[in-house]
Amino acid sequence: xxQSYFQSLNYSMANEDTTLxxxxxxxxxxxxxxxxxxxxxxxxxxxxxxPDELCIVDVSTDQLLxxxxxxxxxxxxxxxxAILFWTSENGEARKTVFDRMKLDEKFKSFFKFQxxxxxxxxxxxxxxxxxxxxxxxxxxKLLFSRQTREGLFTAADPYDFYQKNIKGKxxxxxxxxxxxxxxxxxxxxxxxxxxxxxxxxxxxxYHQAFDRLFKLxxxxxxxxxxxxxxxxxxxxxxxxxxxxxxxxxxxxxxSQPTYQQGSIFERAEGTCYDLVSLSDVPSYLxxxxxxxxIQLLSKNLANNGVIVNxxxxxxxxNTDISSFTDITNDYRGIIDQExxxxxxxxxxxxxxxxx
Ligand SMILES: C[S@@+](CC[C@H](N)C(=O)[O-])C[C@H]1O[C@@H](n2cnc3c(N)ncnc32)[C@H](O)[C@@H]1O
Numbered sequence: 074x075x076q077s078y079f080q081s082l083n084y085s086m087a088n089e090d091t092t093l094x095x096x097x098x099x100x101x102x103x104x105x106x107x108x109x110x111x112x113x114x115x116x117x118x119x120x121x122x123x124p125d126e127l128c129i130v131d132v133s134t135d136q137l138l139x140x141x142x143x144x145x146x147x148x149x150x151x152x153x154x155a156i157l158f159w160t161s162e163n164g165e166a167r168k169t170v171f172d173r174m175k176l177d178e179k180f181k182s183f184f185k186f187q188x189x190x191x192x193x194x195x196x197x198x199x200x201x202x203x204x205x206x207x208x209x210x211x212x213x214k215l216l217f218s219r220q221t222r223e224g225l226f227t228a229a230d231p232y233d234f235y236q237k238n239i240k241g242k243x244x245x246x247x248x249x250x251x252x253x254x255x256x257x258x259x260x261x262x263x264x265x266x267x268x269x270x271x272x273x274x275x276x277x278x279y280h281q282a283f284d285r286l287f288k289l290x291x292x293x294x295x296x297x298x299x300x301x302x303x304x305x306x307x308x309x310x311x312x313x314x315x316x317x318x319x320x321x322x323x324x325x326x327x328s329q330p331t332y333q334q335g336s337i338f339e340r341a342e343g344t345c346y347d348l349v350s351l352s353d354v355p356s357y358l359x360x361x362x363x364x365x366x367i368q369l370l371s372k373n374l375a376n377n378g379v380i381v382n383x384x385x386x387x388x389x390x391n392t393d394i395s396s397f398t399d400i401t402n403d404y405r406g407i408i409d410q411e412x413x414x415x416x417x418x419x420x421x422x423x424x425x426x427x428x
Contacts, residue, residue: 082135085200087114090412103347113140114312121322127330130337159197205261210303235287252279269386286414294412345375353385383416397421
């Protein structure tokens with residue numbers, strides 16, 4: 074497995090819409106949750122469900138620091154101040170808000186280091202992944218005028234707008250230039266980009282994914298706004314932990330997550346989780362671990378517990394899913410509404426029964 078890519082701060086906003094995992098957890102009444110950390114957007118929303126246990130695991134210490142800092146901003150600040158901290162381009166205003174929080178020294182050093190490394194960048198875009206997409210967006214801005222971009226996000230029928238104003242030769246050119254292994258390797262993954270096994274070409278993969286995305290509520294898609302405009306334009310597109318409802322529920326919840334640095338697949342037996350949320354980490358697996366990861370996780374999974382996979386360009390091969398039932402189609406409604414649309418989602422339930 075390629076771990077070198079996952080060493081530093083790669084994700085600060087999110088490259089998933091975790092409404093999917095949140096609704097799934099809500100619908101199965103998950104009380105014990107194990108999740109990959111990432112930007113935190115895939116982990117912190119679960120707190121709104123008051124879980125008995127929420128264990129957040131990541132191989133990267135920086136990701137774990139960012140997640141804890143994000144939770145502190147939710148717990149200690151008002152929603153407008155938290156949003157200002159994460160999104161404002163005014164560095165002084167961000168620092169004033171930061172200095173109002175009571176924080177351990179490790180967060181102060183982290184903030185200082187990140188601010189010096191990214192002097193003019195709001196924390197929401199500190200991650201290497203976010204910065205790469207900001208670079209890509211420069212080309213989108215060149216090819217599609219400001220008017221077009223703003224028109225899309227306020228159009229009564231965004232899909233119609235896309236078909237008339239965006240889809241076509243220039244859009245295809247953009248996807249061809251940006252959406253390929255060489256480009257991602259040179260800008261972001263430094264040779265660790267996923268070994269694609271999707272039968273689709275890169276172009277078809279991205280073209281079809283964006284086509285699905287334009288059919289959805291684009292005003293709420295942070296991903297589409299980042300791709301086309303280099304930042305989140307509309308507050309309702311911020312990651313879901315910033316929505317008025319979830320922000321208030323996370324703040325009010327007494328649930329305290331635990332954080333573990335390391336691989337989610339190398340864990341001692343002990344807890345029976347109801348939900349394990351893996352992001353697209355399995356797409357990076359190979360060899361024995363690719364074959365065995367579901368069975369390894371099953372040792373810590375309750376009967377009827379669910380594992381959520383998001384495959385990106387590569388679904389796992391020869392994986393032993395015996396004693397699991399594929400329940401993906403039962404949740405097709407929420408999967409189809411996901412506002413990034415770059416993933417093939419797989420939901421596996423421990424046990425053979427449907428109930
Ligand atoms: C594949 S990335 C995707 C990020 C996620 N979509 C988000 O928006 O935050 C998920 C995260 O998994 C972490 N990671 C990679 N391999 C892991 C492993 N074996 N165990 C735990 N975390 C892992 C990375 O450090 C990264 O933060």
